[in-house]
Amino acid sequence: MAEVKVFGAWGSPFSRRVEMALKLKGVVYEYIEEDLSNKSPLLLQYNPVYKKVPVLLHNGKPIAESLVILEYIDETWKNGPSILPKNPYDRAIARFWARFIDEKCLPAMWTACWSVGEDQVKAKEEAEELLKFLDNELKGKKFFGGDNIGLVDIAANFIAYWSMIFAELVGLQLITNDKFPNLCAWMDEYLNSSFVKEYLPDREKLAEYFGARFLKTSAAAK
Template sequence: MGEVKLIGAWGSSMTWRVQMLLKMKGIEHEYVEEDLANKSPLLLQHNPVHKKVPVLLHNGKAIAESLVIIQYIEETWENGPSLLPKNPYDRAVARFWAKYFDETCIPAMLKASKTAGEEREKAKEEAIELLKFLDNEVKGKKFFGGDTIGLVDIALSFGSYWFDIISEIVGLELITKDKLPNLCQWIDEFVNHSFVKENLPDRGRLTQIFTMFLGSAAK
């Protein structure tokens, strides 16, 4: 299927989403590590709009934005395991929640992690209200994808391992059993899923990197 390159950054949950699908499908590719503090001409050339990772290069053509890349991979390498349900309605629902998490929940969660005092309490309550929709969506299920990991599970990966590390660094308690019990249960299932577990980035190194970025954030 030609030459596949992934421009990514170590520890980036958005890069990780794509890496998981490439690995699941056994797609051979070259991984190019990007220095986000000193962006390369390769990244700037192929993602001039957002200047962010991940970017997938397929036969020299660039695709940016992790959810768009996932869609592209699913449509290009149709064989092998898929993150998307077969039924078009279920696919649309999965895409809806993935988009909702990225566009609505992540900014709210980050806001709570970067603020302090009353402002943090308000931001935290707002984020919890938004996450309740996802908590309800996964109620009674092992994964958002049912018994197996699907698009929404991969899309929410930031909300599991990565956000847990951020929360620990800044002393934030946002995803708790009393407020979001089903999401807590999902996080437990997700991070302990064998495929996920063996591919998670090292916690110590990730903590160091996030501490550098969040060093001055409220505790």
């Protein structure tokens, strides 16, 4: 039997992506929790370039970066539903939106949540402009890929769960039904999926962890 290990962190949306994809494919794996303030020698050995989680270890061979890992999982394990579409064009489009989320939306939303004053106002406007593209992409769809959860949905787990907790912590209304009706409908569908629920960190624990971080950031900004 193939040996599969995941080096991750409990509160990381990127680690959770990998676990969700393995669950979707029915792959049995060993999970190894990393302390990101004191990274293990194995993590540094397996991901010497970025030195971060997640890392997938398959038969002793490491794969880093969550989107890369998701594609590897889809190509390696054929059982279970496909994570990427079969059609080459649709696959390219899915890759495009997944990268758009990681490279554009997540940094903008993170900045909007953790900025203050005029910087936060500007960051919120920038994030909303980007989220409009996702809302438009979801018109007439249950999920980004259609009727089933796929690559883009898994990539957008931060938007559906983490970002809402962060926004609540700082008193920011970022994703509302009046501005983003399609995105909000998708979030409801996605978060109510039984297998998604299984791989979401405890909301209270996550809020407590990042709430403490927010207080430190606020204190430093004064």
